[in-house]
Amino acid sequence: MKQSRKTSLRYCPLLYLFLIVGTHSALAQTDIDGIMMSKKNLCIGPMYGYSSWKNYWEGTLKRENLNLGTVSSQMYSVMGAYGVTDKLNILFSAAYVRTKASAGTLHGMKGFQDASLWAKYVPLEKKIGKGDLSIIGLAGVSAPLSNYVADYLPLSIGLRSKTLSLRAMADYQVGKLFATLSGTYVFRDNIKIDRDAYYTTEMHNTNKVEMPDALSFNFRAGYRHNDIIAEAFLDNWTTLGGFDITRNNMPFPSNKMNATRLGANVKYHTPNLEWLQLVVNGSHVIAGRNVGQSTSINAGLFIVFSVAKKQVPDSSPKKVQQ
Amino acid sequence: MKKLLYYTLPLLVIATVLVPFACSKTEKGRTDDLPALQPDKSDLEAGSWKPILLTSANEFSISAPIATNTPEYIAQMNEIKSWQASLTDEEKNLVKYWSAGAVLRWNEILRxxxxxxxxxxxxxxxxxxxxxxxxxxxxxxxxxxxxxxYAARAYAYVSAAQYDALVAAYYYKKLYNRPAPYKVDATINVLVPQTDLPAYPSEDAVVAGAAVEMMKLLFPGDQEYIQQKAEEHKRARIIAGANVRSDIEAGEALGKAVAQKFVTRARGDRAGTAGGTPTDWAKLETDCIARGETPWYSLEVPKRPPMLPLFGKVKAFLFDSLTAISLRPGPPPLTASKKMQDETDEIYSLTQNDTRDHYRIVHYWADGAGTSTPSGHWDAIAAEDFIKKNYSEVRWARNMALLNMSLMDAAIVCWDAKYFYFNPRPCQLNPKIKTLTGVPNFPAYISGHSTFSGAAATILSYIIPDQSATYDALAREASLSRMYAGIHYRADCEVGLETGKKVGDYAVDRGKADGAGN
Structure with missing residues (x-):
């Protein structure tokens, strides 16, 4: 039996906040790590995020809006992960979001946004060449935590759509270096808005809005060893359908929102305080459609402990149960 | 415990998920699947109702129809039969869509x-x-x-033209009394409810013809779409066995001729110059300052010229220009007064208390950019009530015309007051006020939503008296929504509602005298 370097890391496989959207700041909570929480270990902690943009894409046209200035959002969330086994983790998060525009007269919004719950399972771990390959499958759901307003973009705190995400992921590590590639299909449920009619590319005499599904890809690579994970990532969110914001119009929840982001992420704990972990990441949208060109930073502090009876947190590498 | 989690969690996840996603994603509109219109009364006497612009129902003549035993008529019936011999789903859907009502569908297209x-x-x-x-x-x-x-005027012209064209059409229906093709030949399938109303000229084609002609002026860039809808409408009536081609052609020609009269009026109603010039805009500001008041200015960056500052001078449908000026309300509180300070403070505190219910009300009524505007919203409310009433086409048009003339004239009186007083918005007087929807780019006093809604509720309460409490409540909510939104003071809303009611009363008087009864 071989010891897996990945499971032994005891890092929180966190739900990252993907600011997909935006001419506003709906945040999709999504897990894109190739690491697992050890059995009967729980990590949990607060995370703070700040994101802002001044330019956005109106369809494919990049512009600024002097009547919005800079649109910013702050996110306060709680996230966690639990190792049901070394190969099955449950991840969860819940967020509170506050938005603001620096210019113009529009009122910012705040409120409890969405909660998400993911199951993450490793069906296959194998040594290939000099490295370890893991194949990971994830399924996640998200739903709004409150009756917040979706149809007030770009200042809505989210899109209110219930989602189901299915993700396949491959993680390969050679020595201290790794790469992770994942692809996700996001089913999005229709939403209700406060208006009783709206125009997309045609009139809809209803308060219900069809939300197109979305596809996302994530590639991340970097250094992963003992006390530190440092990685760069490139990801893409593509809405499968939807329509472009028309000239000088307001955005709408069912717009075709696409974004490609570049970012970096660090997870760290000091060798003698393994139960306390720091996570910092930042990203910038490098291409988009009907979204804001946001720059985001997130920081979180997590505690890790074993919930097994009469056990102190296990600081030595665990063996993978085969 | 572990095994339990192992199996139940994935199952739970799958269950929570499949329930919402099991249903189809397509969302239907409220009027997508309406049954065919089957009027309670045929209103065969509507040729004697009072038209709006026509001097008489027979101002435009149409020739007598060919007899139903002529070879030409029989050929036209064969056209129906050949359509019906092989109907596609698309053709069936066209029949179903248009059978819900011609005035209704064209109102929806206009919205x-x-x-x-x-x-x-x-x-x-x-x-x-x-x-x-x-x-x-x-x-x-x-x-x-x-x-x-602009929208209020568009709805009024289209509705009024359709009404006058239908009064003329009903006059000729009674005069010529040519039955529907299915009454002539029982072998014709009829895909819509049968009626004893004479078929010549086709009321559907009259409505489409008037709409097309009027909308050439109002939406000149959308001709392809409008023409396509008109073609589908006419074809639907032939496919349905409701009209032969000569019913349709006579109706379309009549509708266009009557609408021409409205087009001529529209070209001279002063709406074309309502945008004003930079000199006009500057004068509004200097006149206001000369009165010792703080003038309105645009809160957009860069500052946008005021929306249609001379729209108050547009020729109304329900009254003359002197009456329009007499409906102008008294002044708002002076901008430097304690009263204005108090009203501004009230709006500030309302926006500080931006509850979810406030957003619901504000956004339901926002009717801002990219929407069919407050007039279109009231048309939608009215249409959904009219559907339940099973009106004849001519009564549909008459009621829509009364409503939309009220809305247009409310816009005229409201815009006159807005630019006469040139009163600033709350967030101009107190920049700390953040709004729950966009700030409209024109002066505050009096509230457009309130004036529109006061007028609409008044005429609708006359048309459907048993709904009057509902209309009144809707109007009050629409009015209040503008205070919750932080874009109007209480005085704007209260005086707007009162002024709108006065405008609506003129439509009620017209409705009482037009011979249609209720």
Missing amino acids: ELVAKHNLPPYQNEDGTYPVPNANNPLAYPQFPFANPP
Whole structure:
């Protein structure tokens, strides 16, 4: 039996906040790590995020809006992960979001946004060449935590759509270096808005809005060893359908929102305080459609402990149960 | 415990998920699947109802129809039969769509075009704003910018033209008394409810003809779409066995001829110059300052010229220009007064208390950019009630015309007051006020939503008296929504509702005297 370097890391496989959207700041909570929480270990902690943009894409046209200035959002969330086994983790998060525009007269919004719950399972771990390959499958759901307003973009705190995400992921590590590639299909449920009619590319005499599904890809690579994970990532969110914001119009929840982001992420704990972990990441949208060109930073502090009876947190590498 | 989690969690996840996603994603509109209109009364005498612009129901003549035993008529019946011999699903859907009512469907199409065109132009490089050009409607910014006054006028002209055209059509229906093809030949399938109303000229084609002719002026860049709808409408009636081609052709020609009279009126109603000139805009400001008041200014960056400052001078349908001025309300509180300070403070505190229910009300009634405007919203409310009433086409048109003339004239009186007083918005007097929807780019006093809603509720309460409490409540909520939104003071809303009611009363008087009864 071989010891897996990945499971032994005891890092929180966190739900990252993907600011997909935006001419506003709906945040999709999504897990894109190739690491697992050890059995009967729980990590949990607060995370703070700040994101802002001044330019956005109106369809494919990049512009600024002097009547919005800079649109910013702050996110306060709680996230966690639990190792049901070394190969099955449950991840969860819940967020509170506050938005603001620096210019113009529009009122910012705040409120409890969405909660998400993911199951993450490793069906296959194998040594290939000099490295370890893991194949990971994830399924996640998200739903709004409150009756917040979706149809007030770009200042809505989210899109209110219930989602189901299915993700396949491959993680390969050679020595201290790794790469992770994942692809996700996001089913999005229709939403209700406060208006009783709206125009997309045609009139809809209803308060219900069809939300197109979305596809996302994530590639991340970097250094992963003992006390530190440092990685760069490139990801893409593509809405499968939807329509472009028309000239000088307001955005709408069912717009075709696409974004490609570049970012970096660090997870760290000091060798003698393994139960306390720091996570910092930042990203910038490098291409988009009907979204804001946001720059985001997130920081979180997590505690890790074993919930097994009469056990102190296990600081030595665990063996993978085969 | 572990095994339990192992199996139940994935199952739980799958279950929570499949329930919402099991249903189809397509969302239908409230009027997508309506049953065919089957009027309770045929209103065969509507040729004697009082038209709006026509001097008489027979001002435009149409020739007597060919007899139903002529070879030409029989050929036209064969056209129906050949359509019906092989109907596609698309053709069946057309019949179903249009059978819900001609006036209803054209009103919906108009609301759609208004929503499509209700977008303020983006600024030029130098901070000025381009103006849409009716002679080059497809160039940016597209013509028209279907803002609330423009839209109110569009709904009024289309509805009024359709009403007059139908009064004329019903006159000739009774005069010529040519039956529907299925009454002539029992072998014709009829895909819509049968009626004893004479078929010549076709009421559907009259409505379509009037709409097409009127909308050439109002939406010159959307001709292809409008023509396509008209073709489908006419074809649906032939496919359905409800009309032969000569019913349709006579109706269309009559509808167009009557609408021409409205087009001529519209060209001379002063709406074309309602945008004013930079000199007009400057004068509004200097006149206001000369009165010792703080003038309105645009809260947009760059500052946008005021929306249609001379719309108050447009020729109303329900009263003359002196009456329009007499309906102008007294002044708002002086901008420097304690009263104005108190009203501003009230709005500030309302916006500080931005509850979820406030957002619901504000956004339900926002009717801002990209929507069919407050007039279109009231048309939708009315239409959904009219559907339940099973009106004849001519009564549908009469009621829509009364409603939309009220809304247009409410816009005229409201815009007159707005630019006569040139009163600033709450967030101009107190920049700390943040609004729950966009701030409209025109002065505050009196509230447009309140004036529109007061007028609409008044005429609708006359048309459907048992709904009057509902209409009154809707109007009050629409009015209040503008205070919750932080874009109007209480005085704007209260005086707006009262003024709107006065406008609506003129429509009620017209309705009482037009011979249609209720």
